[in-house]
Amino acid sequence: MxxxxxxxxxxxxxxxxxxxxxxxxxxxxxxxxxxxxxxxxxxxxxxxxxxxxxxxxxxxxxxxxxxxxxxxxxxxxxxxxxxxxxxxxxxxxxxxxxxxxxxxxxxxxxxxxxxTWAVHVPRRLQELRVDLSRAKERLSAELDRDPTVRELAEHLEITEQEVNDGLVASNGYTAGSIDVPVGQDDGSQGRDYADILGEDDPALDLFEDLHTLAPLVEQLDERERRIIEMRFGREMTQGQIGEVLGISQMHVSRLLSRTLDRLRSGMLAER
The missing domain is CATH 1.20.120.1810 (Four Helix Bundle (Hemerythrin (Met), subunit A))
Incomplete structure (x- = not known):
């Protein structure tokens, strides 16, 4: 042709x-x-x-x-x-x-x-940052002032906690040097910011993992969510779960393994 x-x-x-x-x-x-x-x-x-x-x-x-x-x-x-x-x-x-x-x-x-992100932030929160930025710009023009967290939540039809998470995540978009001098009110010679940094909080990793995991759990079907809740929420054995669901312990083991693999893959994709 x-x-x-x-x-x-x-x-x-x-x-x-x-x-x-x-x-x-x-x-x-x-x-x-x-x-x-x-x-x-x-x-x-x-x-x-x-x-x-x-x-x-x-x-x-x-x-x-x-x-x-x-x-x-x-x-x-x-x-x-x-x-x-x-x-x-x-x-x-x-x-x-x-x-x-x-x-x-x-x-x-x-x-x-x-x-463009200075530190690692889950993809879900990165995308929320963009939505929040547009919402703040639109509402600021309509209200002639900065919108509140509640107003942003209502505009985006999300919870106030999600708005707060997105605002906190925005801090990861840029980063300053830890060697920047920090002045003192009394006029004496200041120290570098690195000198006054606190220690890492190990709970922060858990916080991030939980926020990444929550939407993945919502995608599971009802039986899979029940198994996860009984196994890790109530700390029930696989045998006890099988009795509740009317299936064998081996069947519970296969379902639990398959569900955890799905969640693990989803977590890795978000990182």
Whole structure:
């Protein structure tokens, strides 16, 4: 199939989104019949990228206001767009924009997670920070003052504790040097901040693990949650759990092992 069978798009980047949607279908249809690496294939693929860059601009606009340059965000988002183009199939009963946006935003979020956080913060709290930032900006404009924790919670339809967790996690976005001098009120020579740091609290790791684990437990079915609650909440034996559920101890052991593997995998994915 020759390149002449494809529409020639003079300036693909200036194609209106509505026209891009219809043209993309044509290019995707031809792309699946072209041999990868040929001139025709590259033309079709590059045109699809340029026509759909507006999706990247849209996704990148949601992340404005941070310390990262918007051009860097667009560049990263474009990687997600390319991945979506390479994996999209017309047989999918979904619009390309719907298919591509998760790839684009996923690459942008990964960029922020891997390059801009000064300390490790669970992914769930990193994403909450972005939502809180947008909510604070909107509510501040409406209220002509900074919103309260309760107002933020109501706006985002989450609990006040979750808002507080997100605000605390925001402190991990930037970090100062521990060698910065700390002045004293009496005018005497100050010490470095490192000199007055406290000791690590081992409970902090447990706090983070529990907050990461909670949404994973919610994804379990009712029986799996009951087994976890009886085993670790009530400290019941596997035999006792089996009697309550009317199944064998061996069956409980298999269910418990499978559930713990799921939770463990979820915890590792969040780190």
């Amino acid at each position: 020759s390149g002449s069978e494809l529409p020639w798009v003079e300036d693909a980047g200036s194609v209106a989104p509505k026209d891009a949607r219809s043209l993309s279908k044509i290019f995707f249809d031809r792309l699946q019949h072209l041999e990868e690496g040929t001139h025709e294939y590259q033309y079709a693929r590059n045109t699809l990228i340029e026509m759909n860059l507006s999706l990247v601009q849209y996704a990148a606009s949601r992340f404005r206001g941070g310390s990262s340059d918007i051009d860097d965000i667009v560049q990263v988002g474009t990687i997600g767009l390319i991945k979506a183009i390479d994996r999209f199939e017309l047989s999918r009963d979904v619009a390309f924009s719907t298919f591509a946006l998760p790839y684009i935003t996923g690459e942008i979020k990964r960029f922020f997670r891997d390059t």
